[in-house]
Amino acid sequence: MRKQRFLVLEDGTIFKGYRFGSDKETQGEIVFNTAMTGYQETLSDPSYTGQIITFTYPLIGNYGINRDDYETLNPSLKGMVVREACELPSNFRNMASLDETLKNYDIPGIDGVDTRKLTRIIRQHGVLKAAFVNEEADVEATIESLKTAEFPTDEVAQVSTKTAYVSTGNDLRVVLIDFGKKENIVRELNLRGCDVTVMPWNTTAEEILRLRPDGVMLSNGPGNPEVVQDGINMINGILGKVPFFGICLGHQLFALACGASTFKMKFGHRGANHPVKNLATGKIEITSQNHGYSVDPETVKDTDLVITHVALNDGTVEGLRHKELPAFSVQYHPEASPGPHDPNYLFDDFIQMMNENKGSVMNG
Ligand SMILES: NC(=O)CC[C@H](N)C(=O)O
Incomplete structure (x- = not known):
């Protein structure tokens, strides 16, 4: 029974x-x-x-x-x-x-x-x-x-690594800020030869820049992005100094750091078949998603960001890029496992961006 x-x-x-x-x-x-x-x-x-x-x-x-x-x-x-x-x-x-x-x-x-x-x-x-x-x-x-009942929305500290550690590679050096990262982000970077230093969510911009990384990856994570103020401050400190790529919570924090706002969606996007339009190519990507907050498109207009991707189901913001500096982000999951793998090219874009900026004054 x-x-x-x-x-x-x-x-x-x-x-x-x-x-x-x-x-x-x-x-x-x-x-x-x-x-x-x-x-x-x-x-x-x-x-x-x-x-x-x-x-x-x-x-x-x-x-x-x-x-x-x-x-x-x-x-x-x-x-x-x-x-x-x-x-x-x-x-x-x-x-x-x-x-x-x-x-x-x-x-x-x-x-x-x-x-x-x-x-x-x-x-x-x-x-x-x-x-x-x-x-x-x-x-x-x-x-x-x-x-x-009131439930917390500030669990990033709970799930982030407490100490930094390295997942070794022999090519570009990436700092991955762990806001509650999915292991597949590390796997995707290692697969492309990257040496990945995983660092706690509240690592400062100075601590990151001291390592002279080729790029920074901002991970996904739980809760409300607005309460992750240390992450927002850190992003402001590395913007224009080192190339970076944000995923999901990392994307929302990038938007907040640049002056846009986020809001809580009615029931969010959680699934593995969300269609997203890449505005540069016109191509549709089928994506894996898991988020309850979203970037308010109206507030993007007054920033130095451009919207690069939109959700076809409801028109919400799915990707952002800085107008001048090497920084971009997506709301969905290019590291998605088991898939779909349509947005996997974003890791290759990140590698290319790091290579293009390698050795530039930004880094040192
Ligand atoms: N997967 C994520 O990073 C989610 C981001 C954020 N916690 C949200 O729900 O919108």
Whole structure:
């Protein structure tokens, strides 16, 4: 007999399902992700810190969990909601089931939920506060408590590396600022020969410039970009002195540093098939995305930035470039694993930008 579990939302909706993963109860902002594959990368993406993820694909866990596909070895999401959590995974790389993995990380899950209905609610209402409750008797009180609950949006310090370390390469030297980075950013840079020094989120511009890197990469990360003031100050300090490339949270911080604003979206973009238009080439890229905040295009007009990419679903800003200085960013994920790989060329653009600026006065 499987143990029951309730998913409750702040608007009073109750879903009854079954427990998997950790037995503990949880609370957080509930979001949905529409990707059909890549659940291991998603559950271990630090950008989901503090959130409960609904997977719209109806069967999750069918190819198991392996040792290679983690984006971090310390997943920090609050919980998983699925239609069916596969109990008997099958794949040559499989090492553990979803249930075992979530138990190991003490992350709770609920399955047997009508995730289509749940996603419609999130789309209509916007992201909501939600909780997992084990005992039916506690359901009403938990819904009441959710109405006044406040969840943090400043988890960057929690997920960033505490000390700097190097992932060795033999070509260009890149400093990667870890706001909650996905491991695949390091892999993509190493793949292109880059020597990557991963540094904590609050590293100063002086500390970075002292290393004389060829370029700086600003990672993705959780929470509200406006509260990452140290990151914004650092970007202002390196702008024009060393080429840089920002991804997702790194993109939002670049925009804020240049004087634009960000806002919280109704239900965000989370999935692996978001179409984005590259305004320079007119080409459409299919992209992986995971963000709840976005750059306000009106506020970009008064800055030295140009919009380079837009989302085709809702017209939001997806890419920025500085008008004169070597700096650009995208809201989506060129490092996406398992993919899609359409935007992978952005890493090559970054390599080219570093090579073009190599040895220039900017660096030294
Ligand atoms: N993946 C990310 O870097 C997300 C950035 C930010 N936390 C957002 O939700 O918009």
